[in-house]
Amino acid sequence: MLKYKRILLKLSGESLAGDDGYGINAAMLERYAREIRQALDLGAEVALVIGGGNIFRGVSAAAADMDRVQADHMGMLATVINALALQDALERAGIFTRLMSAIKMEQVAEPFIRRRAIRHLEKGRVVIFGAGTGNPYFTTDTAASLRAVEIEADVIIKGTRVDGVYDSDPEKNPAAEMFRNISYLDVLKKNLRVMDLTAITLCSENRLPIVVMNMNVADNLAGLLQGRQVGTLVHAPV
Structure with a gap:
């Protein structure tokens, strides 16, 4: 029996760039497709939200002189x-998918309709949510939290390139200590950059657990679903 049946996997746009630092790396797409294939084979229902930072970020230096709303809309299109790209990689791996966009673009994606998204998941399709929430000033972390609540996911899994949540940046501080379990409130008190404030608050209000883990370690996702302790669990106080 799986620990989590219906999951929402949040990936950063930067994760798709791999070691290239920008753009889309084909090897990373294939790696993520393999991990998701394993999850599906175990019986999980998988939804995805991906950022756009490998292409364009509304709060980046490149957007510094732009109107914020205009820049954020560009960021939303980057997520699409x-x-x-991820849809193509999944389908080449034999996975049925549906791409749903918060901004209408019928030629490439379905509009987001909650009941339709849930039905796709029940039929074993991977549902990819693009274009964030469709609104400026909201991050893809917030979009992931919102969609996870809407589809009644059991957990948000935030795939990163580090093993979990640390008390400081482990890539800059070798002595950084990792938390295995931490409450939403402690994340906010310690100002830990798990997700933005809006996303954490939404998860807290709906008691939706978050697991932060390294998606670049093979079989981590499958192990988590099968009950192995992987990454950091962010949860409500017990």
């Missing part, structure tokens, strides 16, 4: 480009 990533979603299309």
Whole structure:
């Protein structure tokens, strides 16, 4: 029996770039497709939200002189480009998918309709949510939290390139200590950059657990679903 049946996997746009630092790395797409294939084979229902930072970020230096709303809309379109690339990789791996966009673009994606998304998941399709929430000033972390609540996911899994949540940046501080379990409130008190404030608050209000883990370690996702302790669990106080 799986620990989590219906999951929402949140990937950063930067994760698709791999070691290239920008753009979309084909090897990373194939790696993520393999991990998701394993999850499906175990019986999980998988939804995905992906960022767009490998292409464009509304709060980046490149957008410094732009109107914020205009820049954020560009960022949303970047997430759709990533979603299309990930959809292609999944389908080449034999996985049925549906791409749903918060911004209408019928030629490439379905509009987001909650009941339809849930039905796709029940039929074993991977549902990729693109274009964030469709609104400026909201991050893809917030979009992931919102969609996870809407589809009644059991957990949000935030795939990163580090093993979990640390008390400081482990890539800069070798002595950084990792938390195995931490409450939403402690994440906010310690100002830990798990997700943005809006996303954490939404998860807290709906008692939706978050697991932060390294998606670049093979079989981590499958292990987590089967009950192995992987990454950091962010949860409500017990």
